[in-house]
Amino acid sequence: GDSVTQMEGPVTLSEEAFLTINCTYTATGYPSLFWYVQYPGEGLQLLLKATKADDKGSNKGFEATYRKETTSFHLEKGSVQVSDSAVYFCALGPSGGYNKLIFGAGTRLAVHP
Amino acid sequence: NAGVTQTPKFQVLKTGQSMTLQCAQDMNHEYMSWYRQDPGMGLRLIHYSVGAGITDQGEVPNGYNVSRSTTEDFPLRLLSAAPSQTSVYFCASSPRTDRGLSYEQYFGPGTRLTVT
Numbered sequence: 001g002d003s004v005t006q007m008e009g010p011v012t013l014s015e016e017a018f019l020t021i022n023c024t025y026t027a028t029g030y031p032s033l034f035w036y037v038q039y040p041g042e043g044l045q046l047l048l049k050a051t052k053a054d055d056k057g058s059n060k061g062f063e064a065t066y067r068k069e070t071t072s073f074h075l076e077k078g079s080v081q082v083s084d085s086a087v088y089f090c091a092l093g094p095s096g097g098y099n100k101l102i103f104g105a106g107t108r109l110a111v112h113p
Numbered sequence: 114n115a116g117v118t119q120t121p122k123f124q125v126l127k128t129g130q131s132m133t134l135q136c137a138q139d140m141n142h143e144y145m146s147w148y149r150q151d152p153g154m155g156l157r158l159i160h161y162s163v164g165a166g167i168t169d170q171g172e173v174p175n176g177y178n179v180s181r182s183t184t185e186d187f188p189l190r191l192l193s194a195a196p197s198q199t200s201v202y203f204c205a206s207s208p209r210t211d212r213g214l215s216y217e218q219y220f221g222p223g224t225r226l227t228v229t
Contacts, residue, residue: 004155032216034216034217041222042222042223043117043203043205043220043221043222043223044156044203044205044218044220045220046217046218046219049216049217089155089156093216100146100158100161100171101156101158101216101218103148103155103156103157104155105153105154105155106155
């Protein structure tokens with residue numbers, strides 16, 4: 001079945017460092033891909049999305065490109081801030097008209113000053 | 114708009130007790146769902162609803178019941194709590210778009226449940 005695999009955390013970075021969080025997926029058809037972020041004590045928020053191959057989603061300085069050839073959707077940010085400390089979830093929306101998201105395990109990011 | 118609200122924020126139950134987790138949204142979203150979040154496992158879908166009067170099972174439905182009598186409310190019932198149901202529970206909703214139901218889900222703040 002469809003699945004999402006994320007790199008294990010925690011990821012610890014200094015402020016202004018470059019961030020990459022890897023995400024790969026297995027799916028039939030043409031899924032949509034998402035990154036959600038969960039700040040401490042809160043629910044998940046949609047960070048960015050891509051609905052077809054080669055689309056780039058971007059928001060708040062974060063970017064991810066839908067790569068069908070490598071079945072990947074890696075999250076990147078050029079310069080992280082302390083306020084980016086959170087748990088990041090990669091998610092897949094299966095093709096076929098159903099909106100039951102499939103989530104990865106999540107990657108915790110800690111950014112230190 | 115309040116968005117998606119959940120009550121209570123925290124709850125401790127004894128094994129065998131029952132309770133209902135409340136979820137409400139004021140965005141007129143057709144789709145609502147319940148997830149549980151466990152360490153290292155991401156979010157797993159428990160039950161979902163594509164509209165009032167329509168519910169279906171997700172990945173981990175055992176031990177949970179739902180109903181959807183109105184568009185706004187989607188309560189989750191634990192009939193006989195077990196320690197394995199200790200988790201953080203999230204309710205989410207999403208709207209219908211011109212292309213059908215949207216994958217973009219709006220999450221509530223969660224309910225942390227402990228079963229002893």
